[in-house]
Amino acid sequence: MNASPVRAEGLAKHFGRLRALDDCTFELPEGSVTGLVGPNGAGKSTLLSLIAGLARPTRGEVSVHGTPVRGRMHPDVSLLTQKRPLYEQFTVREIMRAGAAMNDRWSAARAFEVLDLLAGVDPDAKVRTLSAGARTQVAIAFALGRLPKVLLLDEPLSDLDPLARDETLRIVMTEVAERGTTVLLSSHLLTDLGDVCDHLLLLDEGRVQVVGDIDEILGDHRVVVGPAEVELETDGVVVDSSHTPRQTTALVRGGSAPSGWDSTHPDLEALVMGYLRASRNRKLARQ
Numbered sequence: 001m002n003a004s005p006v007r008a009e010g011l012a013k014h015f016g017r018l019r020a021l022d023d024c025t026f027e028l029p030e031g032s033v034t035g036l037v038g039p040n041g042a043g044k045s046t047l048l049s050l051i052a053g054l055a056r057p058t059r060g061e062v063s064v065h066g067t068p069v070r071g072r073m074h075p076d077v078s079l080l081t082q083k084r085p086l087y088e089q090f091t092v093r094e095i096m097r098a099g100a101a102m103n104d105r106w107s108a109a110r111a112f113e114v115l116d117l118l119a120g121v122d123p124d125a126k127v128r129t130l131s132a133g134a135r136t137q138v139a140i141a142f143a144l145g146r147l148p149k150v151l152l153l154d155e156p157l158s159d160l161d162p163l164a165r166d167e168t169l170r171i172v173m174t175e176v177a178e179r180g181t182t183v184l185l186s187s188h189l190l191t192d193l194g195d196v197c198d199h200l201l202l203l204d205e206g207r208v209q210v211v212g213d214i215d216e217i218l219g220d221h222r223v224v225v226g227p228a229e230v231e232l233e234t235d236g237v238v239v240d241s242s243h244t245p246r247q248t249t250a251l252v253r254g255g256s257a258p259s260g261w262d263s264t265h266p267d268l269e270a271l272v273m274g275y276l277r278a279s280r281n282r283k284l285a286r287q
């Protein structure tokens with residue numbers, strides 16, 4: 001059996017007393033597109049940088065196709081960081097030429113093929129003249145020029161207008177369909193995630209809350225609605241609940257549908273929002 005493209009076991013990263021990541025264990029299946037979600041500060045960027053080898057774990061291990069990463073950039077991994085570090089004085093074409101010098105495995109043809117698909121990026125423009133969205137697209141072309149087997153994208157959609165977002169997601173989907181690349185993509189844009197992701201990894205306060213196939217996760221949760229005066233009795237775990245004078249609405253994980261309550265499976269947005277609300281309420285309760 002092939003080793004999993006990304007496997008984390010007991011992975012932790014602490015900054016002094018702050019546990020940015022703690023005891024994270026999961027695997028990403030080959031050719032999957034996983035949405036990495038969680039509130040601000042949940043540890044998403046920290047996790048991506050550990051997988052890419054830009055930082056060393058405090059404890060535990062992450063491996064890529066069976067090779068432990070341990071703070072060294074893995075040749076099969078491309079990471080698009082939130083900062084999009086590109087040389088300001090270079091033209092786009094020069095950036096792509098630099099890719100050949102910086103990477104053992106590099107395909108200028110692939111990088112330019114991606115650029116061609118992204119309308120509005122002039123290869124002879126200097127990076128400093130580009131909009132934030134165009135820089136993101138150049139950085140994605142650069143990341144794909146490395147012919148990665150694992151593509152890590154940290155908020156790739158945040159600077160993009162809806163059209164550019166659509167173009168970029170299409171490129172990611174084509175990459176997965178044609179090359180079987182495994183993608184881990186962090187974003188706060190839940191609708192876009194729902195369009196492209198088949199797996200979900202939800203972090204909160206550095207810990208994995210939910211991980212797995214999205215359809216299975218949604219099937220394992222229910223949104224139940226009942227009258228405010230009746231107490232919810234369930235054999236599942238109540239993730240989040242909210243009340244109006246008339247009714248109670250709750251997100252429940254596992255268990256059977258409570259009798260006398262309306263019960264439906266959530267969509268991805270409702271599921272993630274439920275976990276985000278629960279996280280915020282836990283933090284407020286601690287203050």
Ligand SMILES: Nc1ncnc2c1ncn2[C@@H]1O[C@H](COP(=O)(O)OP(=O)(O)OP(=O)(O)O)[C@@H](O)[C@H]1O
Nearest residue numbers: 015018019020038039040041042043044045046047
């Ligand atoms: N180099 C560092 N030194 C100290 N603390 C850090 C460092 N990098 C991250 N942190 C802290 O670790 C926690 C997790 O940060 P991280 O950037 O991974 O979260 P995130 O989920 O990506 O957040 P966002 O959605 O806002 O981008 C935060 O509390 C952050 O302040």
